[in-house]
Amino acid sequence: MFRRNRYTIRCDPMGNCFAWLRPSRVRLTPTNRYRYDNTIDVVSSDKNALVLRRIDFQIESNSWDHRTEKYALTKRPNNPRLVVRRGTPFEIRFTFQRQYNRKDDIINLVFTVKDAETTSYAQSIRITIPVFDDRNTSNVSIVLEDEWSAKVIKVDGFSVSIEITSAPTAIIGEYILSVDTKSISKGNRSLTTNPVKESIYLLFNPWNKRDSVFLKDREGRDEYVLNESGIIWRGTHEKMKPTPWNFAQYEDLVLEASLYALSKVGRLNVTDRGDPIKVCRHISAIVNSVDDNGIVVGNWKEDFRGGTAPTDWHGSQAILQQFYKTKRPVKFGQCWVFSGLVATSESSLDVSNTICNMARCIGIPARVITNYQSAHDTHSSITVDRFFDEEGEPLKGLNTDSIWNFHSWVEVWIKRPDLSMSGAYDGWNVIDATPQETSDGLYRCGPTSVEAIKQGEVNKHFDGKFVYAEVNADEVYWLFLGPKQPVKLISQLTDSIGLNISTKAVLRNTRVDITDNYKHKEKSAEERETMIRALRLSRSQYSRYYLNERFEDIRFEFLLLDDLLVGNPFTVRLRMYNKSNKVYTINSVIGVRTTLYTGVTKAVVKKDRRDVRVGPKTEEEIAVLVTYSEYEKYMTDQGLFSITVMANVIETDFQYYAMDDFRLRMPDIIIQTIGDIIQGKPFTCNVYFINPLPKSLTKGTKDPTILTDYLTMPVFPETEARASFTIIPKTSGERTITAKFTSLELKDVDGLKNIRVSASFPNHSYNN
Structure with missing residues (x-):
């Protein structure tokens, strides 16, 4: 045995030499003397070649190995399909019209992306894979870890089991397969092509270290x-x-x-x-x-x-x-x-x-x-500029930026x-x-x-400036006094955007705060340095404005109780504490509006105007009560409100402005299950909630999973709405039942319950 370049050349006792690629990351095109291009329309040119009679995709075992056993495609009663992940081997059993001869028979597998308008070997749309048989020294193959490969792993009578490994960079999608066969017993170089009707689906593979979506954490993959x-x-x-x-x-x-x-x-x-x-x-x-x-x-x-x-x-x-x-x-x-x-x-x-x-x-x-508090920055300034009139009313024509309650x-x-x-x-x-x-x-x-x-690397592809502003923009308030008057900078908030950035916990139905993934702690030196870096990469004139001096004699406090069930009244409070020895007059306007979650106002529910004198070292409070009868007809589906406070200190011409969003909580649907929960067997699920409104609910529907129950009777105030469903779980393991209720008067009511479905027969298991 001797070495040449990156290959190991081996010779058998008969003098036949064949090549093996040494472990290397060099990308080469696998080729050998039996690889050839072919066209699907060729059916049979070699009477001695293998002819495919039957194919077994071994869907059940392959699906478990590739963690695709839950896909409906793999479980269809008629014409199920194989779904596998790229870079991981799978096995197919091919049955031919005669026994496979290791010495004379050549098998090539041809995979073609089904919806490709044109096919090309160079672009990996059509891949021809020589099937390697390590017991046949004349069947030469170069196996590369980043390329497709196939090898014979078992011969049983007329059946040949072949292990196929797709490239970890392969095109994902639906593939069609054909099997090219050839017999070299008499020097014949023609081939037989055996098209396969059933297609194969190939997915990305987070379990494969060479895949660009590889995720190391096992529980993370599960979630x-x-x-x-x-x-x-x-x-x-x-x-x-x-x-x-x-x-x-x-x-x-x-x-x-x-x-x-x-x-x-x-x-x-x-x-x-x-x-x-x-x-x-x-x-x-x-x-x-x-x-x-x-x-x-x-x-x-x-x-x-x-x-x-x-x-x-x-x-x-x-x-x-x-x-x-x-x-x-x-x-x-x-x-x-x-x-x-x-x-x-x-x-x-x-x-x-x-x-x-x-x-x-x-x-x-x-x-x-x-x-x-997600910012929508329309001009890439890394700021959200909000314009208001003297009563705190937003000016639609100027407010192209917005802040969404959530996004x-x-x-x-x-x-x-x-x-x-x-x-x-x-x-x-x-x-x-x-x-x-x-x-x-x-x-x-x-x-x-x-x-x-x-x-703050906002110039990195793609759309860095927009996403950065969503989580870390500065919020700037401007007072607009007229078309020919200069706007007045009221305040600038550096920590009001990008709050409580949330996602579901791994394998638990609880919230995880990931704000620290997106930005440094608010008002920290690192956070301000990041903001300055982002501003330097931004070219908008708005990014050059900064906060003016503040008036310190009066401390304003805006209070709002934010844990109320829909149907209840709520109160908005403005407290003013005079820290000085002077008397000040406060002109205040408190506005209550219903909004969409994008921050867009739907309707003004109430506006309260008052003048209050605040003496030295004293505290005054303005309280505005909003009842259900006042907000009922203006409510949005999600029960969202926006509260604004504009307070003008007459003696100094200082404006205090505050804005906050809150929602009225919807009732939760309670879900109860009765009896054992076993795969393939029915069980009863009861769902109910109590109407919190001072009026009846009409035309109500309850919908757990995809079952719907229409309630024929009104649900009276403070009474229970109840329905029962029969559910048959199709798979075992941890599952979640979700329920949703909607009516003319009350929407967006939901609930969930985690259950464990027992298997009706022994389960497969796999190592994650």
């Missing part, structure tokens, strides 16, 4: 890839609302819909579908319908006629199935619905959930993130070699499908490195 249910956080930063969401990445047509959206809606180049950076960027564009008739139509108004209200969705399954069947955008969604589809999400047809669903479905680790997006776990080969920006990256601003001409956002955002 961010395999978990089909989750929690989305909504509400306000002072009253956060957990909302259950069923990502449903395994359900019927969901995988097909996700791949269809990538190829036909996003028109992602086939050769780019192996790159998670490009895949994620396209997902963020195709989930919304603005540019390309994507999956979800966004609607931030209160009129949802012709579609489903965003708060009525509680999972991604129905959304993706409807989209795939109709090939038309689904109405309607808001940010958390978009996120859920990308991971698969919440009742407002949250865009975030849609993104999360699609990412998990195709094998990319993903989680939904909620950012409270949801998705983080995906991917490598970012395009930013740094050192791996400094690998890990969690933001993608957001909510159509807010364009990026390279399309409404999309990301992937944006979370680490780059924390360090």
Whole structure:
């Protein structure tokens, strides 16, 4: 045996030499004297060649090995399909018309991306894999760790079991397979092509260290890839609302819909579908319908006629199935619905959930993130500029920036070699499908490195300035006195944006605060240095304004109790403490408005104007009571309010301005199960809640999972609404039951319960 370059040349006793590649990361094209291009339309040219009679994809065992056993495609009673993850071996048994001859028979497997308009070996759209048989020294093969490979592992009569390993960088999607055979017993060089009707689905692989989506943490993979249910956080930063969401990445047509959206809606180049950076960027564009008739139509108004209200969705399954069947955008969604589809999400047809669903479905680790007090910076100034008149009324024409009570997006776990080969920006990256601003001409956002955002590196691809402003912009208040008057800088808040950034805990239905992932501690030296770095990279004139001197004689305190059930009154309080020996006159205006979660005002509920004298070393309080009868007709689905306080100190012409958002809490649905819960067997589920309103609820529906019960009788004040369902669990293990109630008078009522489904037969197990 002797060595040449990177190859080991070995000779058998008969003098036949064949090559092996030594362990190396050099990328070479595997080739040997029996590899050849072929066309599918060739059926049989060699009467001595093997002819395929039957194929066994061994779906059950392969699915367990690849953790894809829950996909509906693998369990269809008719024509199930194999779903595997790239870079991990899988086994297929081929049965031929005669026994396989190790010395004379040559087998090549040809995998072709099904929806490719043209096929190319160079672009990895069609891959021909010589099947290596280590017992046959004349069957030469070069096996590369970054390329496709196949080898014979068992011969049993007319059947040959072949282990196939796809490249860890392979294109993900649906493949068609053909088997090329040839017999060299008489020097024949013609071939027989055996097309296979059944296709194979290939996904990203977070378990493979050579895959760009590899996630080392075992429990993290269980949560961010395999978990089909989750929690989305909504509400306000002072009253956060957990909302259950069923990502449903395994359900019927969901995988097909996700791949269809990538190829036909996003028109992602086939050769780019192996790159998670490009895949994620396209997902963020195709989930919304603005540019390309994507999956979800966004609607931030209160009129949802012709579609489903965003708060009525509680999972991604129905959304993706409807989209795939109709090939038309689904109405309607808001940010958390978009996120859920990308991971698969919440009742407002949250865009975030849609993104999360699609990412998990195709094998990319993903989680939904909620950012409270989320800035929408329209001019890349890294500031949110808010203009008000003398009564604290927002000026619509000037307020192009906004602050959302909360905003949801998705983080995906991917490598970012395009930013740094050192791996400094690998890990969690933001993608957001909510159509807010364009990026390279399309409404999309990301992937944006979370680490780059924390360090203020806002010029790193993609959309760093926009995401940085969402979590760390300064909030600047301006008093507008007229078109010919200079605006007055009232105040600048450096710590009001990006609060309580939240996600679901790993394998627990609790909240985890990840604010520190996005920014340094507020008002710390590191945080201000990061802000200055970001401002220097921003070129807007607004970024050059800073806070003026403050008036210190009077301390203002704005108080609001934020844990009230809908139907109850609430009180807004303004306390003023005079620390000086002077008398001051305060002119105050307190405004109460109902709002959408995007910060847009729906209606003014109440406005209170008063003049108050505050003596030396004394304290005064203004209290404004708001009753249910006053806010009832103006309420939004999510029960959100915005409170503004404008106080003018007459003697000094100093203005104090404060603004806060809060929500009235909806009742929780209680879920009770009766009897043992066993896979494939029915059990009873009771759901109920108490009507908190001083009026009856009409036209109510309760919806656990996908079952719906229409309540025929009104639900009277302070009485119980109750329904029962029979549920048959299809799979065993930890599961979540979610329930949602909606009526004319009360919406966005939900609840969840974690259950454990016992297996009706011994389970497979695998090592994560």
